[in-house]
Amino acid sequence: MGVNRKTETIKNVVIVVLFLSAILLLYLLWQPRLSLKVSGLLELRPSQKEAPRAEELIKPLYAALSRGDGSFTIDTKDSAAMLALAEEEMRAYFEQGSPQLQEISAEQFAQAMGEWESVQLELSGGLPLSDFCLHFCGRSPGGDTEDIRLDILAFSSASSESFFVCDRSRGCFRVLFAEERESVASLSALAKEPDCSGYSASEILGGEGRALIFLGLASGLSEVPFDNEIEQKGAGVRDRMAETLFGSTFDFVRRITDSYGNVTYMYGYGQKTFYASVAGSYEYNTEAGEGAVTDLFTDLDSAVLFLADLGGLDNVSGSGLALSGYEESGSGRAKQRTFVFSQTLGGVRIEGESGPAASVTLTGGQVTAATRNMVYPARDPSGGRPVNTAEAANVVASNANHIYNILNNDTLTIASDEAFDGAVRAAVTLVPGYFASPKDSSLIPCWTLTTENGTRFFFDLYSALPLGFSRRED
Amino acid sequence: MSRPSARCLKVLMTALLAVLLAFDAAFAASIVSPTDCSIAYSDSLLVSVKLSDSATVRVTVYKEQTGSEKEVTADDGSVEKETVYSDVDASNLTVNDLAAIAAGKKTDDSGKLILLSTGSGIPDYHDEVFASSVEYSNQSAGIGFYTKKLSDVKPGLYKVVVETLDNRKEVTETVVSYTAVKEKQEEKKSIFESISQSSALKFLQNLLRGLFK
DSSP states (O other): OHHHHHHHHHHHHHHHHHHHHHHHHHHHHHOTTSOHHHHHHHTTOSOOOOOOOGGGGOOOSEEEEEESSSOEEEESTTHHHHHHHHHHHHHHHHTTOOOEEEEEOHHHHHHHHHSSEEEEEEEEEEEEHHHHHHHHHSSOOOGGGTTOEEEEEEEEGGGTTEEEEEETTTEEEEEEOSSOOOHHHHHHTTOOSOOEEEEEHHHHTOSSOOSEEEESOEEOOOOEEEEOHHHHHOTHHHHHHHHHHHOTTOTTEEEEEOTTSOEEEEETTTTEEEEEOTTSOEEEEEOOOSOOOOOHHHHHHHHHHHHHHTTOOOOGGGOEEEEEEEEEEOOGGGOEEEEEEEEEETTEEEEESSOOSEEEEEETTEEEEEEEOOOEESSOOTTOOOEEOOOHHHHHHHTHHHHHHHHTTOOSOOOHHHHHHHHHHHEEEEEEEEEEETTTTEEEEEEEEEETTSOEEEEETTTOOEEEEEOOOO | OOHHHHHHHHHHHHHHHHHHHHHHTOOSEEEEESOTTEEEOSSOEEEEEEESSSOEEEEEEEEEEEEEEEEEEOTTSOEEEEEEEEEOOOTTOOHHHHHHHHHTOSBOTTSOBOBOTTSSBOOOEEEEEEEEEEEEEOOSSSOEEEEEEEOSOOSEEEEEEEEEEOTTSOEEEEEEEEEEEOOOOSOOOOSSOOOOOOHHHHHHHHHHHHHTO
């Protein structure tokens, strides 16, 4: 009877364990948003492809350091490491307690950057300050920072107990804490390989420009041919993407091919559509379902994973991905977030006239729209022998009429002084990049000039001749 | 207004505008940096010259020196007078001093000696070449810039001279900019007023913010 007792006890224990694990698994299965990775496993998706972490995609365009004499040193290679340290510095600041937010004038900001030792990180991604601080520092600076976008993150010895934030459409702010920190010194120590000098546009060009103009940049970038998605992966990539979106059986899915060869897949009466062009660009739209409240970085993670599933995010020839834009609207469960991504190569961003490399829109935490238009470079141009580039000052000066005409939709020639002043005032950033030229199928090294309203101009990096421009889609 | 007189008026206005523009576009070259009669606290100098249309300029940067006569004894025992040049001590020059130096006159209209803030008159300066002449041509039809950053700049009085050259390399115009470079200031005025609030008020603020978040 003892043996029977023992086996009965064992059986009881096994039953209880199985019962509890059954309940636990059901709970995980029915939880709406426990964690994407867990629900991903349960949905039996094909193996998760390699995807970069969301935080790695936030890369500064450059870092500008000043010793307080009005001239800046520009560093692009070490700027990612400096951003990581800046996030740690911000975390340390927030550990001191809640900050005070003070709005400062553009002149005060320019003084704090130019006349004191300072470090500026040009982010231009437009992430909201409150979400950024919440993610990296565990705390948001407060209710009135909801609308402030992080275009520039800066530290200055003019005020060692604070860090500075600039939102180009709203102004500059000082986030003030109780105790001082040696942020500028620790950040400056990371700048090991500076690229060139820089001066504010008002100093080099005269007038009222606020952009930072590089001086004496030498670059090793050269023209690189590229393949589009279809040339790189074959014609089957379209069907593989469609299978990922609609399931392998294509139930209730219609396929429409037009005379050029562009294919549209449509589920039902249009609730879900997927458009694949012959040029290797893709667009996906779906109706929003029952959403949930999510935070920005969870959505960014979802966006990156979505792109990895839909075509992959391979590092061909050392190319990478960077967050280059962000928009949001709505609130609560209907909150809509759009992330815009650009590819990077040789340390610079690839831009073109055919739209961004990728964009993903999430509504209530679910992907409701996405576009994809990636290029696959044939080789890695890093390590090329540096050659003098066309001076940034002259890129603006010699193309001033062109810039002014495009910005003002005006083709009449006007006095070159007025065009020049207008172009200088409108310029926000002027940095090296790659221009994706579809007609040559190659990436051309360029100067990328971004203006206040989001219009981008591309000029050849070495000859300053115009290559093209793109307007921001409203 | 009748048509012929309206046309006549338009022609007159265009002619007037052309005349005014002609006066306005007098100088093809202008020095954007260093700003004339400015003081810089740096060990580098940004030279930026703006050319308004296609032109060729020659840019030279001089460091001003003052000469003093010294008696030098030669080997054979004879005493000679030699002029020894030394850098100008710019540490006490003010913006007004620079304006006076730039004006180029030692006495004012009534014949009185113009005094600098140091109390002395304007000395004769010797131009010592700091950055040798560079020729730059603006190829484009619009505006062009010559830019150069000069490093290892010691404190002193500097003069940037931009000469516009014609086809035969003759100088047609000259633009000059004086700048005084001084040692970096140790004390700097604070830009931001300190926000001091009593801790009780701060506590209340944070409490309210937390409640209504």
